[in-house]
Amino acid sequence: MLRRFLHNTAISAVAYGIAGVLGLFAVGLIAKSYGLVVLGLIVLVRGFLPSGFLTLIDFGVSEITTQAAARGRLGDWSAASERISLLALIAAFVGVISGITLWLAATGLALVFKVAPEQVEAFVSILQITALVLPIAFMGLVAEGVLKGFEEYGWLRLAEVWGSIFYVASIYLAVWRNASFEWIAYAYLATIAAKYLMLALVVYLAVHRTPLRFCPWTSSSRQDIASRCWLMFNNRIAGSLQQSVVPLIIGALYGPAEVGVYDLLTRLPRFLKTTMSPLYSAILPISTHLDESSDVRRIQLLGRNGLVLPAAVIIPILVVVALFSEEILKVWVGPQHADQWPWLALSLFIPAVSVMLGAGQTALMVRSDFLRINTRFLYLQVLTQYVVTALTLIWLGERAFILGWVVSYVLFAPLIAHRMLSFMSLPISLFWQQLGRQLVVAAILAAMAVGYKMYATPTTLAALFIVGSVWCIAAWLLSVSLILTRSDRAMVGKFARAMAQR
Numbered sequence: 096m097l098r099r100f101l102h103n104t105a106i107s108a109v110a111y112g113i114a115g116v117l118g119l120f121a122v123g124l125i126a127k128s129y130g131l132v133v134l135g136l137i138v139l140v141r142g143f144l145p146s147g148f149l150t151l152i153d154f155g156v157s158e159i160t161t162q163a164a165a166r167g168r169l170g171d172w173s174a175a176s177e178r179i180s181l182l183a184l185i186a187a188f189v190g191v192i193s194g195i196t197l198w199l200a201a202t203g204l205a206l207v208f209k210v211a212p213e214q215v216e217a218f219v220s221i222l223q224i225t226a227l228v229l230p231i232a233f234m235g236l237v238a239e240g241v242l243k244g245f246e247e248y249g250w251l252r253l254a255e256v257w258g259s260i261f262y263v264a265s266i267y268l269a270v271w272r273n274a275s276f277e278w279i280a281y282a283y284l285a286t287i288a289a290k291y292l293m294l295a296l297v298v299y300l301a302v303h304r305t306p307l308r309f310c311p312w313t314s315s316s317r318q319d320i321a322s323r324c325w326l327m328f329n330n331r332i333a334g335s336l337q338q339s340v341v342p343l344i345i346g347a348l349y350g351p352a353e354v355g356v357y358d359l360l361t362r363l364p365r366f367l368k369t370t371m372s373p374l375y376s377a378i379l380p381i382s383t384h385l386d387e388s389s390d391v392r393r394i395q396l397l398g399r400n401g402l403v404l405p406a407a408v409i410i411p412i413l414v415v416v417a418l419f420s421e422e423i424l425k426v427w428v429g430p431q432h433a434d435q436w437p438w439l440a441l442s443l444f445i446p447a448v449s450v451m452l453g454a455g456q457t458a459l460m461v462r463s464d465f466l467r468i469n470t471r472f473l474y475l476q477v478l479t480q481y482v483v484t485a486l487t488l489i490w491l492g493e494r495a496f497i498l499g500w501v502v503s504y505v506l507f508a509p510l511i512a513h514r515m516l517s518f519m520s521l522p523i524s525l526f527w528q529q530l531g532r533q534l535v536v537a538a539i540l541a542a543m544a545v546g547y548k549m550y551a552t553p554t555t556l557a558a559l560f561i562v563g564s565v566w567c568i569a570a571w572l573l574s575v576s577l578i579l580t581r582s583d584r585a586m587v588g589k590f591a592r593a594m595a596q597r
Contacts (some may be wrong), residue, residue: 235290261282
């Protein structure tokens with residue numbers, strides 16, 4: 096099980112890393128070639144995909160499908176077939192209804208988001224094509240869930256990588272041919288449709304070897320799915336208000352240009368946070384097996400390692416990114432946006448908190464009691480986020496949403512950690528111990544960066560890559576020395592040997 100988990104984690108890390116980096120290049124190219132207004136328009140359109148605002152009404156079909164498929168692999172294929180059949184029907188219904196609604200509302204949305212008259216026709220056309228893709232995208236969530244439950248992460252990540260390659264290539268082609276910006280949006284929608292059609296074929300081939308089939312569902316399966324979908328819907332409300340709704344609010348308040356600024360400043364932190372989320376998804380099938388067998392010791396081991404090891408690897412790198420955020424903006428999107436580096440650095444608190452708590456939260460997702468408590472915390476986080484945003488909106492504009500987002504994450508991190516560790520019967524002091532060690536490493540890196548910048552700073556992509564690599568190595572060395580204990584380093588060695596085994 097350990098080797099399978101590590102294998103899936105490695106696949107996710109590499110694939111999403113590649114796809115994410117390509118996405119960052121795409122954003123930089125759009126901002127440089129078409130401007131922030133066009134970037135904002137593209138971001139607004141993507142808000143009406145299941146990965147954006149419409150995640151609110153996906154009812155967690157992907158995650159619940161993963162749990163059902165994982166339990167089916169334990170032997171209960173009948174219950175798995177009933178649950179997945181019902182989830183597929185829910186996804187299809189939501190996809191069709193949301194597609195029809197978006198098609199009819201496209202013209203009105205152009206007015207709401209203050210789209211310039213010369214861009215209205217293109218914006219409406221993109222929204223209508225998005226409406227046609229929505230049924231495929233929602234059904235694709237079920238396909239993703241089945242493959243995750245079967246732990247077939249290779250196909251999922253391969254589709255992500257090739258989709259990103261195609262999309263970035265289409266942007267370069269559009270810039271080279273001086274094409275209008277809507278063709279970039281059409282290319283992105285084409286990659287989504289192609290990705291899910293490919294995954295549907297892979298699911299068919301994988302399921303064909305098992306007893307998993309479409310079938311009628313019983314009353315018990317319907318009640319179980321209804322309960323889980325309701326919990327996930329409540330969870331999605333908070334999550335959508337935290338992140339995916341924000342660009343739409345900014346668009347309605349200010350316009351596409353400000354949406355572009357917000358997206359630019361939060362793109363890198365969101366990339367890092369999103370890259371880590373698929374890593375946690377590999378934990379879900381394992382935690383399902385452990386929960387079914389009531390293996391408390393292994394759940395504790397999974398919880399402790401999930402809190403300590405990913406944070407020891409990733410948070411020092413986030414500190415390095417924050418310290419060089421001004422140089423990153425200059426190379427990435429141009430010097431005209433470099434003065435916004437404090438906001439980029441501040442927003443890196445989001446992936447830092449996520450990497451400390453994400454693995455444990457994902458492992459406990461199979462526990463309905465924890466999910467309820469975690470959802471309450473999410474609502475309180477959202478309330479805090481919007482209170483802070485409202486209080487600072489006049490002075491900070493769209494950047495007030497970044498401040499509110501960061502404050503809500505940092506403020507509630509200790510409370511969530513307390514509950515999470517309590518459910519795993521782990522000491523609460525573990526969180527504060529790790530936080531203290533991370534702060535020591537961050538302080539040392541900051542002092543080193545101040546000294547280095549007195550003499551030199553990277554100004555090109557190649558120089559930034561070399562300097563960043565050296566600093567990342569230094570950060571990891573500090574992390575191994577000051578954050579990881581002897582037992583933690585021994586666990587890393589076990590992970591490495593497990594990956595090396597044939």
